[in-house]
Amino acid sequence: MGGVAVAVVPTHREGVTCLDDWDGFGQRFTASGTTVFRAVRLSPDEVVTAAEVEARPARRSSPFAQVYLTAVVAGIAAACARDAVALVRGRRRNFFHGTAPEPRHDAVLQTTVGRLSADAYAARATVLEAARSLAAAQADGSVAAMERAALDAARAKVVVDELTTRAATGLLEAGSASAVRAGAALDRHWRNARTVIAHNPASYKLRVLGDHALNGTPPPVGSFF
Known part of the structure; x- marks a missing residue:
């Protein structure tokens, strides 16, 4: 594909590891821990390229x-x-x-x-x-x-x-x-x-x-x- 892209995948997919290593002194559930990705398979509908974001800037989430x-x-x-x-x-x-x-x-x-x-x-x-x-x-x-x-x-x-x-x-x-x-x-x-x-x-x-x-x-x- 080339270039920069963003992918959204479920955390239970093979190759995705979420580590409970966040040690902040306050609010715990800020999704601030480490997430490791190893050879995670992606489907086309899970990927958004930088070019697509720029072409459709109204799609702010x-x-x-x-x-x-x-x-x-x-x-x-x-x-x-x-x-x-x-x-x-x-x-x-x-x-x-x-x-x-x-x-x-x-x-x-x-x-x-x-x-x-x-x-x-x-x-x-x-x-x-x-x-x-x-x-x-x-x-x-x-x-x-x-x-x-x-x-x-x-x-x-x-x-x-x-x-x-x-x-x-x-x-x-x-x-x-x-x-x-x-x-x-x-x-x-x-x-x-x-x-x-x-x-x-x-x-x-x-x-x-x-x-x-x-x-x-x-x-x-x-x-x-």
Whole structure:
């Protein structure tokens, strides 16, 4: 065939070996482990050449994966908000310099939990808007529509990453020393979020978004857009 091509094959096919060697400190199921291919047989309908991709640029599949992962991160923000409520409600003692005897009535902690609630809401709303853009693009099928969906997925990722990282830190603020007990494992939210986020750095998304805004440059066709 010659040239660069992409093939999609089932993991159970002879010659495909998936190694469970991913040792990230957070989210486990990111498909980040090693996959070995040895003389794997391919059928013509499993192969897409680079020329075919360039000839039909509207066939972007990456925005779906990007929105999916951003939804995972938004879910972590929701978990932070939920756990903060349970944590503060369960505390019976407050700091001697707190604004109320019980933490749940402390104005400072109420503000912290309120911020978490707002961040979780904003993260969810952002993902839903990106999903609507993707659904509209898939129905339209045009190059322009798919490019808009890719850009919207990038915008959503940047915003949700920031909201969720802040929420994961805010959860620890809401619980103070009670939140950092090893048994509670509340640090998992920060670790999980950062692990997913690190697979696709927002800095590259921002550059592409800026280039498009200033120069009309379309987003690249590839697994990250």
